[in-house]
Amino acid sequence: MVIVKKTYKDQVIDHIYQMLLADQLKPGDRLKESLLALEMGISRAPIREALKELMTLGLIDYKPQIGNFLPVMTPKQIIDSYTTRGVLEGYAVMSASEHFTRQELERLDRLVDDMGQAARDGEHKQVVDIGGEFHDFLVARSDNQQLLEYSSRLSMKLHVLFYKHWGMLYRPDEIEQRHRAIVTSIKAQDKTRIEQVVRAHYVETGSKIVAVQALNSVTVI
Amino acid sequence: MVIVKKTYKDQVIDHIYQMLLADQLKPGDRLKESLLALEMGISRAPIREALKELMTLGLIDYKPQIGNFLPVMTPKQIIDSYTTRGVLEGYAVMSASEHFTRQELERLDRLVDDMGQAARDGEHKQVVDIGGEFHDFLVARSDNQQLLEYSSRLSMKLHVLFYKHWGMLYRPDEIEQRHRAIVTSIKAQDKTRIEQVVRAHYVETGSKIVAVQALNSVTVI
DNA sequence: CCGTCGTCGAATGTCGACATTAGACACATG
DNA sequence: CATGTGTCTAATGTCGACATTCGACGACGG
Structure with missing residues (x-):
């Protein structure tokens, strides 16, 4: 029985993805780090890391200094x-x-x-x-x-x-x-x-x- | 003339990529956050974010709790x-x-x-x-x-x-x-x-x- | 009324400290 | 000699505070 390592960052990614599937987020919605951190009871650092990964995966749009958004797909x-x-x-x-x-x-x-x-x-x-x-x-x-x-x-x-x-x-x-x-x-x-x-x-x-x-x-x- | 925004995270990505091209890193080499932070004169946070992005891009291998490594491509x-x-x-x-x-x-x-x-x-x-x-x-x-x-x-x-x-x-x-x-x-x-x-x-x-x-x-x- | 400027608050980017984990090494035991 | 255990150190994961940036809004001037 191997314990699967799961950093907070990974758990944040799962959580956000579930939110996407559950239609809790709409195209154009903003994902606020501090709000997510509050909801999940952790600090912003793993939130930021998760968002960077989701950005690279193409699941969210990131604008430096502004924030992270759900993509509006044309x-x-x-x-x-x-x-x-x-x-x-x-x-x-x-x-x-x-x-x-x-x-x-x-x-x-x-x-x-x-x-x-x-x-x-x-x-x-x-x-x-x-x-x-x-x-x-x-x-x-x-x-x-x-x-x-x-x-x-x-x-x-x-x-x-x-x-x-x-x-x-x-x-x-x-x-x-x-x-x-x-x-x-x-x-x-x-x-x-x-x-x-x-x-x-x-x-x-x-x-x-x-x-x-x-x-x-x-x-x- | 638009100033192109360039967070430290972006600069770290460029820097690491240049290191890769310059053959300064070999397959299997470890990328230590604290060492990079020291070399670049910044804190570890943007280093970590850059590494997450490079990981998702497939340019480095990340092992939770262990670290980031240059991939050994078979x-x-x-x-x-x-x-x-x-x-x-x-x-x-x-x-x-x-x-x-x-x-x-x-x-x-x-x-x-x-x-x-x-x-x-x-x-x-x-x-x-x-x-x-x-x-x-x-x-x-x-x-x-x-x-x-x-x-x-x-x-x-x-x-x-x-x-x-x-x-x-x-x-x-x-x-x-x-x-x-x-x-x-x-x-x-x-x-x-x-x-x-x-x-x-x-x-x-x-x-x-x-x-x-x-x-x-x-x-x- | 419209455009510009300044202020403020919220959010992001980064910092450095603390908590946790993994690996290396030394030592003890069979 | 091989294996297991404990300790220590370095590195990673996370925390919360501070610095910086952006956008909204109100005030002011033309």
């Missing part, structure tokens, strides 16, 4: 980020595509089935969880750690966005079909096609989120 | 990083490939000529500078900021490695030929080929660096 930034994730994951899946065993492909198929079923049952959280499992499993076969690191960072960033919107993006049959297409392309062992399908998978999600946000901002005004 | 990590850069830049160049003007292509050709000439003249620093200009120009036409951010981070990381080894990697004619191949593929407007050529460009460099390091470690023993 439609273009959303598309750019999803596109980049598609490029990375497309390559990861393509480069590993000939190494998938029959059992692994079957597992991917089962995950797609489960995702579709959960979507039809209206089990929203389950769909997200299974979807995450599907993508993790998909890239786990790639052995390029650098690429997976960046993909994971983008995942962390985009998950905040997706978590907020996903329920409005796809019908149950669409969810099933678009993930099935990835598995089908792997089975077909067509490398160009694999990259295309995975890239398109993400660009589609990015585009839909942008569309949903545009709709929401219209109705708010 | 051959696999080197290849992984170069491969990832190739994937990102390959996509960037491919996606922008139909937007290059004739003047821009001519400029790329001239940069390749200049690089070859500098290599033949033994102007080593110039080769690196022109090479950097070539790649910057190549990706500048892409408008995906997220992707360019990651590419730039990898560039920062890999530049430390390349700066140390590049003089031993290629003959002058090879330098010219391998960059020319990129320009030629763009002119041919073959998108698949463009991605392939750019990816291969980086994998080749990564492989050569690994080979040179293997040779060096043999001769050292």
